[in-house]
Each structure stands twice: as structure tokens, then as C-alpha cells.
Amino acid sequence: MGIRICAVAQSMSKRxxxxxxxxxxxxxxxxxxxxxxxxGASTSAxxxxxxxxxxxxxxxxxxxxxxxxxxxxxxxxxxxxxxxxGLPWWAVEKLPQGAAAAFVGLTVRETGYRVRAIGDSCLxxxxxxxxxxxxxxxxxxxxxxxxxxxxxxxxxxxxxAIWEGGGSYDAGDVFVLATDAMAKHLLQDYQxxxxxxxxxxxxxxxxxxxxxxxxxxxxGMDNDDTTACVVQT
Amino acid sequence: xxxxxxxRTQRACLLLLIDQSYSMSEPWxxxxxxxxxxxxxxxxxxxxxxxxLCSKGxxxxxxxxxxxxxxYGMDVGPVLHGTDLGTPLIPIGEVARNPKRMDQLTQKIxxxxxxxxxxxxxxxxxxxxxxxxQTPMVKAFGTAAEIIDSWCRQNPRSFPPIVINITxxxxxxxxxxxxxxxxxxxATEDGNVLLFNVHVSGMPNPxxxxxxxxxxxxxxxxxxxxxxxxxxxxxxxEATAVAGYEVKPGARGFVYNAEAHMVVDFxxxxxxxxxxxxxxxxxxxxxx
Numbered sequence: 205m206g207i208r209i210c211a212v213a214q215s216m217s218k219r220x221x222x223x224x225x226x227x228x229x230x231x232x233x234x235x236x237x238x239x240x241x242x243x244g245a246s247t248s249a250x251x252x253x254x255x256x257x258x259x260x261x262x263x264x265x266x267x268x269x270x271x272x273x274x275x276x277x278x279x280x281x282x283x284x285x286x287x288x289x290g291l292p293w294w295a296v297e298k299l300p301q302g303a304a305a306a307f308v309g310l311t312v313r314e315t316g317y318r319v320r321a322i323g324d325s326c327l328x329x330x331x332x333x334x335x336x337x338x339x340x341x342x343x344x345x346x347x348x349x350x351x352x353x354x355x356x357x358x359x360x361x362x363x364x365a366i367w368e369g370g371g372s373y374d375a376g377d378v379f380v381l382a383t384d385a386m387a388k389h390l391l392q393d394y395q396x397x398x399x400x401x402x403x404x405x406x407x408x409x410x411x412x413x414x415x416x417x418x419x420x421x422x423x424g425m426d427n428d429d430t431t432a433c434v435v436q437t
Numbered sequence: 438x439x440x441x442x443x444x445r446t447q448r449a450c451l452l453l454l455i456d457q458s459y460s461m462s463e464p465w466x467x468x469x470x471x472x473x474x475x476x477x478x479x480x481x482x483x484x485x486x487x488x489x490l491c492s493k494g495x496x497x498x499x500x501x502x503x504x505x506x507x508x509y510g511m512d513v514g515p516v517l518h519g520t521d522l523g524t525p526l527i528p529i530g531e532v533a534r535n536p537k538r539m540d541q542l543t544q545k546i547x548x549x550x551x552x553x554x555x556x557x558x559x560x561x562x563x564x565x566x567x568x569x570x571q572t573p574m575v576k577a578f579g580t581a582a583e584i585i586d587s588w589c590r591q592n593p594r595s596f597p598p599i600v601i602n603i604t605x606x607x608x609x610x611x612x613x614x615x616x617x618x619x620x621x622x623x624a625t626e627d628g629n630v631l632l633f634n635v636h637v638s639g640m641p642n643p644x645x646x647x648x649x650x651x652x653x654x655x656x657x658x659x660x661x662x663x664x665x666x667x668x669x670x671x672x673x674x675e676a677t678a679v680a681g682y683e684v685k686p687g688a689r690g691f692v693y694n695a696e697a698h699m700v701v702d703f704x705x706x707x708x709x710x711x712x713x714x715x716x717x718x719x720x721x722x723x724x725x
Contacts, residue, residue, distance in 0.1 A: 220442075249493060276550075286495075292496060292533075293561060297558070300547045
């Protein structure tokens with residue numbers, strides 16, 4: 205008998221930016237139990253394309269984008285998508301600097317779950333109001349301006365900075381994947397209130413998520429592209 | 438303070454003051470070039486980098502900030518291509534789209550898959566080397582004061598302007614302290630204007646890099662430049678430390694007897710500070 209999972213995800217661009225400028229990406233495939241979130245670095249080149257490649261590789265193609273052989277192939281795919289004739293001088297100079305993104309990928313099986321991540325996009329494993337696992341960052345004060353990221357630059361190693369977690373779970377447990385602004389906000393609130401905000405409720409519709417994000421930003425959440433995916437077992 | 442969001446509707450401002458007096462024709466130690474040549478090269482490089490910070494690698498440029506350059510020597514006035522006395526500051530997108538000329542260079546670039554391609558690239562030029570006349574720093578500061586006063590009135594909620602003065606000599610038209618303070622007292626709601634000073638190399642004295650006290654500076658002129666320089670706000674202090682400089686709390690935006698690479702670093706931090714995430718360091722997995 206297969207596991208019963210449902211998932212929902214929402215994403216919102218930085219205040220003052222259009223939806224088209226959102227550099228976060230989220231994707232999931234409930235059937236294969238694979239869920240992923242990536243956060244493209246604003247200062248890098250075409251990071252929204254890189255984020256999309258990473259999450260699709262993980263969920264749609266079922267591969268680990270952090271594995272060196274897969275990563276090489278994805279880097280080539282990025283270059284093929286973004287390089288084209290006739291680009292202005294600044295694009296010609298910017299593209300070789302490459303794209304960069306934080307990434308977190310979750311695989312849920314009947315036997316347990318596994319997560320691999322780089323940077324400050326995080327996973328939370330929840331049971332009721334308790335966080336059983338949080339990572340790669342588990343405290344709000346561990347977020348910094350210097351996150352490790354997975355880049356398109358050839359030969360840049362990913363393995364040193366990969367964070368891995370996993371284990372068993374009970375039916376009814378919840379997993380939350382979130383990009384940095386949201387993850388930090390959730391941890392801050394958890395440290396204060398001793399419980400995680402009811403994220404699933406905020407993800408019921410784009411409007412509900414928009415209201416939540418607007419309120420959270422008023423209460424100090426960083427104004428950044430904001431993305432979350434909730435997986436209910 | 439110094440925390441206003443920088444975006445396309447709430448731009449920042451960067452104003453460079455560059456010494457173009459006759460003494461800038463002298464060699465800049467360690468560069469094999471004159472100070473004027475090296476400074477023009479540096480400014481063009483920094484402007485190019487600033488454009489890249491506002492680019493996503495496609496046709497778009499995000500106008501995160503406005504930039505202007507005031508040269509001072511025989512004349513005092515805007516020297517950035519595309520600017521004039523009536524429009525001394527222009528958005529970075531206009532800088533990108535309207536260089537004075539494009540110089541062709543052969544450059545090795547990544548092919549995206551681990552190799553390199555030798556390609557002809559076009560390098561934009563906005564400022565040419567110039568050296569003539571004396572060092573009218575007071576007049577240059579006065580011109581800057583008018584520009585940033587007007588800008589602050591028009592952009593009251595923005596991150597305050599950053600003004601970086603680069604000189605190799607002593608002011609020839611009087612003591613610039615009063616007008617420097619006039620600049621520093623100009624403010625937006627987010628803080629006072631940041632005035633930084635860079636004295637370029639030419640003497641055998643060791644450089645003083647972003648000191649937090651005037652002790653050890655070689656003369657009264659150096660101490661004056663220290664006194665009129667603003668303290669680095671926390672995020673710039675952190676970026677300066679990341680760039681490899683030993684800085685202490687209270688460090689001033691001031692480099693005395695600077696080597697060429699220090700000017701590059703200093704201008705780089707200044708330009709990155711006026712883009713939304715420009716001071717964020719990206720790592721590629723080698724750090725955690």
C-alpha cells in the first residue's frame with residue numbers, strides 16, 4: 205500500500221517586483237515523493253533559470269542535482285538556455301560569472317525521508333507543534349549574508365557544503381520547505397512562541413499567502429522572494 | 438540608519454570626485470602607469486562592474502542607483518559621459534547604454550563547460566584620463582554639495598548618497614573642511630551623506646587604510662582628510678573586512694597613500710553598497 209501524501213506550495217516575489225522577477229522556484233511530484241525549492245541569488249546571472257533547472261531535475265527527472273555528474277550536465281543546460289547571439293555587452297560579461305542558488309530537495313518514501321540541501325533554503329520536519337529536524341540552518345541567527353550556494357561555474361565543488369538529513373516519520377507529520385526569508389521568519393517565531401506558525405493554512409491560496417507575507421514583512425520578515433512548500437503525510 | 442531599501446523606485450546615489458590636476462600625470466607607484474591613466478582605468482572598470490551588478494545577464498538593467506563624476510583640475514565639472522552641469526547624475530541603465538566608446542579587447546572567457554574561449558570583447562569607456570591645472574578641491578566639494586543637496590531633497594527616503602573623493606594632492610583653493618562638513622550634514626531620512634576620501638600613492642610612507650583614529654597619520658593634511666571622512670556604516674565595515682582589510686569599529690572611509698588595488702577595492706565596496714544585494718557575498722560550496 206502506497207503512502208498518502210498531499211502537498212501545496214506558494215511563492216511571492218519581493219515587494220516592489222513583478223511576479224516575472226521572482227527568482228525562487230518550487231516544484232513537486234507527489235507520485236514520486238519528491239519536493240524541491242530553490243532560491244536564485246539576485247546578484248548572479250539568470251538565477252531564475254538556474255533555480256528552475258535545479259528543482260525540475262530533482263522532481264521531474266528524479267536525479268540529484270548536487271551529484272557532480274548531474275551538476276555538470278545541468279550547468280551545460282543553463283548555459284544553453286541563457287547564451288544567445290545579440291546580447292548587449294553587459295549580458296555578455298555577466299553570464300560567464302554564472303548563476304547561483306540555494307537548494308533544498310526532499311524525498312519521502314514509505315520507509316522514511318531524506319533531504320539534501322545547500323545554503324539557506326531550509327527543511328523543517330514537524331510533529332504537531334514541535335520541530336523534529338530543521339536544516340541546513342536551525343536557528344534564526346545562523347542566517348547570514350554569506351550563504352553557500354550551488355553555482356553554474358564549472359568545477360565549483362558542491363560536496364563540501366551539502367547538508368544532509370533524514371530518518372523516519374509518522375503518518376500526520378508535516379514537512380515544510382522554505383526559502384531563506386520565510387525559513388528565518390519561521391525560526392524566529394518558533395524561538396519566541398515555542399511553536400511553528402501554521403504554514404499550511406497560509407498556503408491554501410495565493411491570496412492567503414499574499415496576506416501572510418505582507419503581514420510578516422510588516423513584522424520584520426526580510427523583503428525577499430518568499431516561497432514555501434508544505435508536505436502533509 | 439543606512440538601512441533604506443534600494444530599489445528602482447527608491448534609488449541610491451554615488452558621486453565620485455576625481456582629481457585631474459597636473460600632478461596626476463606622475464607615475465602611480467607599482468602600476469607602470471600615470472595616476473591619471475590608472476584612475477581612468479579604475480573608474481571605467483568600476484562603472485562596468487556596477488552595470489553588471491544591476492544586470493541579470495539579459496537585456497535588462499535595473500536602475501538601482503544614479504551616478505555622477507566630478508573632475509577637478511583646470512576645470513571643475515561633470516566628466517562622466519552623458520552628464521553635464523544640468524544633469525550631473527544619470528541612472529546606471531543610461532550609463533550602460535551610453536558609453537563614450539567601446540574599446541575592443543581580446544579576452545579569455547569561460548565557455549560554460551570548463552574550457553575557455555578567446556573572444557573579442559567590447560569594453561565600455563566613460564571617462565578618459567585628464568591632467569591639467571591645480572587642485573581646486575574646495576570648488577569640487579562645493580559642486581558636490583549642491584548636487585547632493587538637490588538629490589536628497591528629491592529623494593528624502595533613499596539611502597543617503599555616497600561621495601568618494603580621490604586625490605593625490607593638497608587643495609589649491611583653500612581648506613575644504615567647512616564644505617566637507619556641509620556635505621556630511623546633508624541627509625536623507627535614512628542618514629547623513631557618506632563622504633569618503635582616498636589619497637593616492639606617491640610618497641614612501643606606508644598606507645593608512647580605513648583607520649578609526651588619526652594617530653600615526655604623517656601630517657596635518659592627512660589628519661584633515663581623516664577628520665572630514667565619514668565612519669563606515671556596519672554593512673560596509675563588514676564588506677571591507679571580507680575584502681581582507683583589518684578594520685575596527687569606528688573605521689573611517691579614508692585611505693591615505695593608497696595603492697592602486699586599494700582604490701579598486703574601495704570603489705568596488707562603494708558601488709556595491711548602492712545596489713540592493715551588492716554587499717552579499719556569494720560562495721560556491723567551498724564555504725559553509
